[in-house]
Amino acid sequence: MFQSLSDRLQNIFSKLKGHGKLSPSDVDEAMREIRLALLEADVNFKVVKNFVNKIKERAVGAEVLESLTPSQQVIKIVNEEMTALLGSTESKLLYASQPPTVVMLVGLQGSGKTTATAKLAHLARNQGKHPLLIAADIYRPAAIDQLIALGEENNLPVYHMDEKPEKIVETGLKEATKRALDVVIVDTAGRLHIDENMMDELVRLKKLARPHQILLVVDSMTGQDAVNLAKSFQDKLDFDGIILTKLDGDARGGAALSIREVTGRPIKFISLGEKINSLEVFHPDRMASRILGMGDVLTLIEKAQAASDSQQAEELERKIRKSEFTFEDFLSQMRQLKKMGPISQIIKMLPGMPSASGMKNLNVSDKDMVRIEAIIESMTPEERIKPAIIKGSRRERIAKGSGTSVRDVNQLLAQFNQTKKMMKKMLGMSKKMGRKGTFPF
Numbered sequence: 001m002f003q004s005l006s007d008r009l010q011n012i013f014s015k016l017k018g019h020g021k022l023s024p025s026d027v028d029e030a031m032r033e034i035r036l037a038l039l040e041a042d043v044n045f046k047v048v049k050n051f052v053n054k055i056k057e058r059a060v061g062a063e064v065l066e067s068l069t070p071s072q073q074v075i076k077i078v079n080e081e082m083t084a085l086l087g088s089t090e091s092k093l094l095y096a097s098q099p100p101t102v103v104m105l106v107g108l109q110g111s112g113k114t115t116a117t118a119k120l121a122h123l124a125r126n127q128g129k130h131p132l133l134i135a136a137d138i139y140r141p142a143a144i145d146q147l148i149a150l151g152e153e154n155n156l157p158v159y160h161m162d163e164k165p166e167k168i169v170e171t172g173l174k175e176a177t178k179r180a181l182d183v184v185i186v187d188t189a190g191r192l193h194i195d196e197n198m199m200d201e202l203v204r205l206k207k208l209a210r211p212h213q214i215l216l217v218v219d220s221m222t223g224q225d226a227v228n229l230a231k232s233f234q235d236k237l238d239f240d241g242i243i244l245t246k247l248d249g250d251a252r253g254g255a256a257l258s259i260r261e262v263t264g265r266p267i268k269f270i271s272l273g274e275k276i277n278s279l280e281v282f283h284p285d286r287m288a289s290r291i292l293g294m295g296d297v298l299t300l301i302e303k304a305q306a307a308s309d310s311q312q313a314e315e316l317e318r319k320i321r322k323s324e325f326t327f328e329d330f331l332s333q334m335r336q337l338k339k340m341g342p343i344s345q346i347i348k349m350l351p352g353m354p355s356a357s358g359m360k361n362l363n364v365s366d367k368d369m370v371r372i373e374a375i376i377e378s379m380t381p382e383e384r385i386k387p388a389i390i391k392g393s394r395r396e397r398i399a400k401g402s403g404t405s406v407r408d409v410n411q412l413l414a415q416f417n418q419t420k421k422m423m424k425k426m427l428g429m430s431k432k433m434g435r436k437g438t439f440p441f
């Protein structure tokens with residue numbers, strides 16, 4: 001996510017760290033580079049100007065903390081200002097006190113409305129709600145079928161009928177009340193550009209459905225164009241929050257960093273893939289630390305918490321600390337990890353990844369995981385507990401048994417040792433953050 005912006009900012013910071021004391025011209029130079037990096041990431045120029053001015057003011061101001069070096073202070077300020085730019089605090093979906101909560105999704109064609117409708121319903125259901133999806137896009141061929149298919153795949157009820165959108169929404173809402181479904185999510189039609197007819201229809205639907213929340217779905221790949229689009233939607237219809245999609249792609253960051261400041265509306269959710277569980281509540285602080293290369297330890301820990309039980313995690317922590325971690329544990333942790341989502345995304349959340357060069361060969365794909373599992377399964381129980389005994393002939397036997405090569409086995413053994421070391425290091429890091437019993441590996 002935002003890799004090139006992230007790389008550039010991290011470069012700027014590492015240059016700063018090289019200076020013991022910062023002169024005003026060091027700070028000026030860093031600010032100039034930050035400004036360029038943001039502009040190149042397609043952040044709106046007014047947003048950039050404000051952002052840099054605020055940092056400058058604070059950096060040369062009297063804000064001195066004894067415990068930090070001058071460069072750390074600048075980084076801290078950038079981190080705080082970037083968090084503020086992204087909205088400061090998380091902004092969850094609010095449920096109405098009188099159900100059903102009605103949410104209407106709007107946005108341009110292909111921005112991800114229909115998939116977000118299903119993802120949001122999935123999220124609501126995980127919070128104990130009973131959602132109903134309403135298919136109100138009657139224009140694009142197959143739009144309704146798309147939502148029906150998503151509903152069937154994920155066991156979510158979809159309301160549809162061969163009528164005008166107004167009628168569909170009206171009867172859909174009645175249906176929700178009748179079936180005691182407490183969250184209604186309305187998927188609407190998109191257009192290639194803002195167009196009067198679409199806006200008029202959305203305004204009519206808004207009057208009729210009286211949604212508690214209108215969420216604008218924005219493709220993050222559209223950069224700061226998204227800002228103009230959001231402004232038009234705001235003028236004509238208004239909305240309460242933003243869903244930013246396709247953050248798994250190589251978006252430069254312009255949309256994410258500009259949209260809140262320009263519209264004053266919060267980013268509520270981000271979407272990081274096509275799968276049903278790829279919608280996340282947006283945390284400005286976590287996004288800022290991801291962009292600034294501080295990793296996203298919190299998201300990782302939360303995912304881990306959801307995937308593993310804490311007793312097991314504590315036991316593991318003990319083992320890591322005492323270096324009693326074995327291939328048995330490795331295997332069971334790997335299986336836990338799989339529950340957390342695609343391994344490539346998990347790895348990216350680790351602090352300093354993927355740029356930290358020492359970690360390059362930890363770049364595991366889901367396919368690698370299958371191979372690794374096979375190799376471990378071909379080890380004897382003794383070998384799993386004491387990997388040090390796995391020498392020449394044992395390596396050959398394991399390779400044969402798992403249908404891999406001795407090279408693969410060697411590689412895994414090396415990787416295992418490296419992982420062990422990394423886990424110990426990361427354990428220290430999560431401890432510093434005051435967390436206990438939640439460590440993922």
Ligand SMILES: Nc1nc2c(ncn2[C@@H]2O[C@H](COP(=O)(O)OP(=O)(O)OP(=O)(O)O)[C@@H](O)[C@H]2O)c(=O)[nH]1
Binds near residue numbers: 108113190273
């Ligand atoms: N990689 C990735 N793809 C996404 C994401 N969100 C949506 N998509 C894909 O983008 C395409 C368009 O998504 P839709 O949900 O159909 O978009 P829409 O806004 O409903 O489009 P219209 O109905 O044509 O206006 C689909 O192929 C989705 O799978 C995301 O976060 N990441």
Ligand SMILES: [Mg+2]
Binds near residue numbers: 137143
């Ligand atoms: Mg659609």
